Amino acid sequence: MKNNRTFLEKLLDGAEVEWKPLKDILIRTKGTKITAAEMKILHKDNAPLKIFAGGKTFALVNFEDIPEKDINKNPSIIVKSRGIIEFEYYDKPFSHKNEMWSYYSNDKNINIKYIYYVLKNQEPYFQNLGSKMQMPQIATPDTDKYLVPIPPLSVQTEIVKILDALTALTSELTSELILRRKQYEYYREKLLSFDSLEQLNMGGAKKKLIDVAIYAKVRILADKLDKENYVGVENLLQNKLGKTSSNYVPTDGAFIEYLPNDILIGNIRPYLRKIWLSDRKGGTNGDVLVIRLTDENILPRYLYHILANEHFFEYNVKYSKGAKMPRGDKAAILQYEFDVPPLEEQQHIVSILDKFETLTNSITEGLPLAIEQSQKRYEYYRELLLSFSGSNQ
Template identity: 50%
Template sequence: MSFMERLLDGVAVEWKPLGKALARTKGTKITAGQMKEMHKEDAPLKIFAGGKTVAFVDFEDIPEKDINREPSIIVKSRGFIEFDYYDKPFSHKNEMWSYHSKDESISTKFVYYFLKINEPYFQNLGSKMQMPQIATPDTDKFQIPIPPIAIQAEIVRILDTFTALTAELTAELTAELTARQQQYNYYRDRLFTFGGEVPIMQLSQCCVSIADGDHQAPPKTNTGIPFITISNVSNSHQIDFINTKFVSEAYYTELDDKRKARKNDILYTVVGSFGIPVFINENRKFTFQRHIAILRPNGNVIIPKYLYHVLRSSDFLKQAYAVAVGAAQKTITLTALNRMKVPVPSLEEQARIVAILDKFDTLTTSIREGLPREIALRQQQYEYYRDLLLNFPKTKEKK
């Protein structure tokens, strides 16, 4: 016997149209601009709009008749179509609607879980419109199973537990990553605290060249050499080569050699989200905009990976903030970048520091990459059991 058969134990499941099983309520007349204007961070009443847009307002900001105080299923009917569950006082924009139970034999939360697994059906239905949307008859007529209330409650209990465990695991893994990152930052900064024991040199003395990208916007093509912008540089010190534009081979050929990134060079963002270094660990053709500088370390003076780690240190970031100029968008000029200072111990000491920090880097990268994978696995597990719990035998539907 299947799990559902054991749970039902021969009990028949009634099917009803959603509109007859639950009460449908309307929203309130409010615009996105009004939501933004009335929003107060600690206000008690939540207003839902499409997608993830919400506002918190005071009770007197919304007509009393438009306030729903019942645990409800909120239908996001335009754009990205989905269902939310909320058990505190709320309202929503009037192009949306919500459902709640007035029948003690029907659990609103149970119906919510059933609707969640059927979101693809409604999304497909809405996609037939120019602007994806569904109408109230689409949900009112949708057939839902109504097993005995004790079985509904047990299914809700199990799925609530899975939801809580998934959230708890996500929080634990995120906290672990944060702790390891903080530990890494602490030891990295300690390793670069030399006192007066080592020479302090300007970047220009440590590098063969320091250049920025092209100040002219090059013509873009659909294929060719990747053109990296500052939006392609992540806070995890990586380049996103997937979401890039391209320039022609001819454009790349005409560039100065110091602007052609090669293995062991370091990119460094100098505008907006400045102060993010990226170490180039392979020979690959690409070019970049002027908001990114390229440093080519002098291997006789400084180990390239050592310089990369220095550029990530708190002391160097403080220098970056100190020299950045501009009001709307802070910028580090090439002149200022050349004059920024780094500690330069012996090559042997640099190699020792690099070995330690590379190990920390490997650890934090492993956790950072493993985190979404682990969460995805738990989500798959949750969805498997959710679908199993809500897989009711379909009997004759009632109109």
């Protein structure tokens, strides 16, 4: 029967697990009285003290910017108790807004990082608890009284070691993705602009979009559309990441038809950088521009890379109209000018940029897939390692 033991049972090797309220094993600390406006004013890049607010919001400040009594220098678990309820581990000097709280340990038999992983695994429980309020939030008794499993310190340490390693892998992959995307932008900028007149003299030329493409106007009926071929601005992804399936599909009316190799660009809030090169026939609405090539001397993927270039989006934002909900200026977009080398050179450029796109953006291969798989592996082992028998409430 010994071979049938779970991974956790093998770690425990018969040792007992106690269940204790958080308040009995950790020390709860308060934050500092500070407003969002004050955080913004005090923030200095590379300052040594981090002040946490809700969600991903924080400020970096100097030690003298807040009262010394409000600075926590112990490795701690920060409880983000409003809005998006979650837990964060931090092991450098910090403080947080006073509607939040944090915990640290003075008990030599408690590994604070282990308790963090336990609470992180139970975030859905606390989020559900907080969802009963109009503004999702939890109170200190919700965490103080929460029962957590306490195995021997050696087991806590081993669990932390495993989960830290899995977390580090995801972080490394994410850092690699950020670096590769910067390289992608660099090479796209470099490859899509002529550095000398010699390249122009090799058969290339400068063109305006109006000279080589049109806006599609033909209509398609709603009964030809489904969640995979209907594209609204909502299911175009930000930062040039393509599109996802639509949560909404119209049931009547006629819509702008797009075809394979058309380029769809979100025309509301152009700073969101929404663009997709179509691989199918479908329909869209007036919030999305459908750009169709008319020049056979330009490759569709070359034009896509031209319009996915940061230079184009800066141009689009510059000429957009409206304050609260800016829209791209369709006439100005058609005046966008870019370099067009011979077809052979276009193909060479496309082959290089496509490799970068697959590496940095593809969800079926490349780094995004590796990050997703790594995160799932971490969550699987976190659940496996923290599934102690017995009720925690």
